[in-house]
Amino acid sequence: xxxxxxxxxxxxxxxxxxxxxxxxxxxxxxxxxxxxxxxxxxxxxxxxxxxxxxxxxxxxxxxxxxxxxxxxxxxxxxxxxxxxxxxxxxxxxxxxxxxxxxxxxxxxxxxxxxxxxxxxxxxxxxxxxxxxxxxxxxxxxxxxxxxxxxxxxxxxxxxxxxxxxxxxxxxxxxxxxxxxxxxxxxxxxxxxxxxxxxxxxxxxxxxxxxxxxxxxxxxxxxxxxxxxxxxxxxxxxxxxxxxxxxxxxxxxxxxxxxxxxxxxxxxxxxxxxxxxxxxxxxxxxxxxxxxxxxxxxxxxxxxxxxxxxxxxxxxxxxxxxxxxxxxxxxxxxxxxxxxxxxxxxxxxxxxxxxxxxxxxxxxxxxxxxxxxxxxxxxxxxxxxxxxxxxxxxxxxxxxxxxxxxxxxxxxxxxxx
Numbered sequence: 286x287x288x289x290x291x292x293x294x295x296x297x298x299x300x301x302x303x304x305x306x307x308x309x310x311x312x313x314x315x316x317x318x319x320x321x322x323x324x325x326x327x328x329x330x331x332x333x334x335x336x337x338x339x340x341x342x343x344x345x346x347x348x349x350x351x352x353x354x355x356x357x358x359x360x361x362x363x364x365x366x367x368x369x370x371x372x373x374x375x376x377x378x379x380x381x382x383x384x385x386x387x388x389x390x391x392x393x394x395x396x397x398x399x400x401x402x403x404x405x406x407x408x409x410x411x412x413x414x415x416x417x418x419x420x421x422x423x424x425x426x427x428x429x430x431x432x433x434x435x436x437x438x439x440x441x442x443x444x445x446x447x448x449x450x451x452x453x454x455x456x457x458x459x460x461x462x463x464x465x466x467x468x469x470x471x472x473x474x475x476x477x478x479x480x481x482x483x484x485x486x487x488x489x490x491x492x493x494x495x496x497x498x499x500x501x502x503x504x505x506x507x508x509x510x511x512x513x514x515x516x517x518x519x520x521x522x523x524x525x526x527x528x529x530x531x532x533x534x535x536x537x538x539x540x541x542x543x544x545x546x547x548x549x550x551x552x553x554x555x556x557x558x559x560x561x562x563x564x565x566x567x568x569x570x571x572x573x574x575x576x577x578x579x580x581x582x583x584x585x586x587x588x589x590x591x592x593x594x595x596x597x598x599x600x601x602x603x604x605x606x607x608x609x610x611x612x613x614x615x616x617x618x619x620x621x622x623x624x625x626x627x628x629x630x631x632x633x634x635x636x637x638x639x640x641x642x643x644x645x646x647x648x649x650x651x652x653x654x655x656x657x658x659x660x661x662x663x664x665x666x667x668x669x670x671x672x673x674x675x676x677x678x679x680x681x682x683x684x685x686x687x688x689x690x691x692x693x694x695x696x697x698x699x700x701x
Contacts, residue, residue: 295376296369298357303656310656311679314343319356320377323677323687326350326433329694332386334374334407336400337686338393338420341565343679344374345686348386352430352690353377354678361399371403389414391693393423393685395450416693420449421460422469423688424651428675429464430691432649439643440464441472443632443664443672446652446681447487447546447566456480458544458652461597461635463643464696473597473635475543476500478551481533483540490550490568491519491560495530497551498609500602504531514612519560545628545654548601552624555608556617566653572621573657579622582615583607586630586667597635604628622659629663637668647671651688653681 301313311318328350335345339361345354355377358370378388392404394417401417408415418426425442434440444460451457452471461473479496480486486493494516498507511517511527520526533539546569553559553568558575562568591598604627611620636648648670650661655674665672678684 295356295373298359300357305656305658306662307674308676310674310676311683312656312681313341313357314354314679314683315357319343320353321677323352323354323431324350325352325430325691327436327695329690331694332383332388333391333690333694334378334383334388335391335686335689335693336370336374336393336404337689338682339395339398339400341682342370342400343683343686344370344377345690346374346377346381346383346388347690347694348381348383348388352687353381354684354687357683367399367403370400371407389416389693391416391418391686391689393417393450393689394419394452398450418689418692419452419469420685421457421462421652423685423692424449424680425462425464425469425649425688426691426696427678427684427688428649428651428673430687431675431677432673436464436696437466439466439645440649441636441640441643441645442649442651443636443655444652445545445632445650445654445657445660447544447654448542451543456540456542456544458542458546459548459599459632460543461632461639463639465643471596472639473599473632475545475548475599476591476601477541477543478547478601479534479537479539480542480547481530481539486539487547487550488562489520489560490554490562491516491527492530493547494551494554495527496534497548497601497605499531499534501606504535507531510609514555515557516554519554545652548604548628549625549654551605552608552621555605555612556621558621569654569657573625573659576618576622576625576659579616579618581626581663582611582619582623583627584630586627586634589627589631590635597638599628599631599635601628604631625657625659626663629660630667632660633664633667633672636664637670640668640670647673650674651680651684655680
């Protein structure tokens with residue numbers, strides 16, 4: 286065993302890269318890659334120190350025509366990781382003499398994020414301006430910065446992930462975001478679903494499944510389906526817990542979410558794939574793995590898009606209703622494939638309508654779920670547009686700081 290007594294000044298985690306049909310995609314930005322200078326086609330108007338998010342995150346600085354993304358920090362719920370995260374940010378700022386560029390501090394809009402609280406503390410201590418950036422706007426901006434999109438031209442993006450604090454206080458995660466040349470607009474989203482038990486619904490996918498099913502089933506019908514499909518075992522306290530969950534749904538108690546990740550979690554539970562999340566994204570990963578070799582059983586999105594409001598609403602309850610009708614009649618891998626395919630088709634169709642309205646020629650995609658091959662292929666097929674995803678930086682929250690830096694240093698930052 287090789288040991289040493291030297292202090293680790295800067296730890297660097299291993300990088301993780303996933304091969305996809307469009308080329309390698311960076312999942313974790315660390316050893317051998319970071320820190321990297323992202324050269325901007327359209328430079329920043331001032332210096333920026335960007336804190337990123339709270340989960341699987343990186344920080345970044347920006348100045349002139351550069352954004353420099355630091356190595357992977359990790360989850361900031363660990364005080365030691367948060368301290369190292371701030372040390373990384375300070376180290377980069379000192380290395381590049383960022384004080385000469387009148388820096389602004391950028392952080393996520395979520396009021397409870399540790400990264401935001403740390404950013405507020407730094408801004409107050411140093412008398413610097415703080416800009417709060419909405420999570421999914423930052424995801425879109427990260428792709429715009431990477432591909433060199435002209436900020437005076439409109440852009441359309443599909444942002445799909447597990448969670449991001451929305452401008453309405455809900456938990457977003459399945460969004461069509463447009464940049465109109467001067468600001469961001471939310472032009473589409475997944476139908477809201479209740480998260481019974483709050484964050485517990487993100488750990489136990491069967492809770493999200495019960496919530497989605499309750500949109501078109503009575504409590505008795507949901508309970509019957511759970512018993513018939515052997516899903517009661519997916520809840521720690523069985524039928525008693527299910528009835529408590531259904532009561533919470535009936536009373537409308539809990540946060541609301543438009544998250545693609547939570548929808549995929551629910552489908553994973555429906556197909557008996559994952560009942561307890563032990564790591565970030567596990568239910569969705571198992572769903573995608575199950576669908577390998579599968580085929581789409583439904584290829585039409587008729588009735589799944591609601592255009593009656595100012596923004597297009599994608600009806601996840603409609604997708605779930607179709608999936609329930611397929612259970613027991615087709616192989617599980619085909620049903621798993623169909624769930625992701627329909628979600629991608631709906632997102633692609635909604636994004637295409639906005640792209641045609643704005644006259645753009647391609648669609649951007651980002652977020653933790655923007656590595657799902659089935660969803661991305663379906664988006665390209667249904668939209669008819671080229672879909673560009675982050676390649677040089679992570680599409681997940683590891684690339685969030687790049688978008689924050691680009692918005693705070695160049696684009697207009699929307700606030701609630």
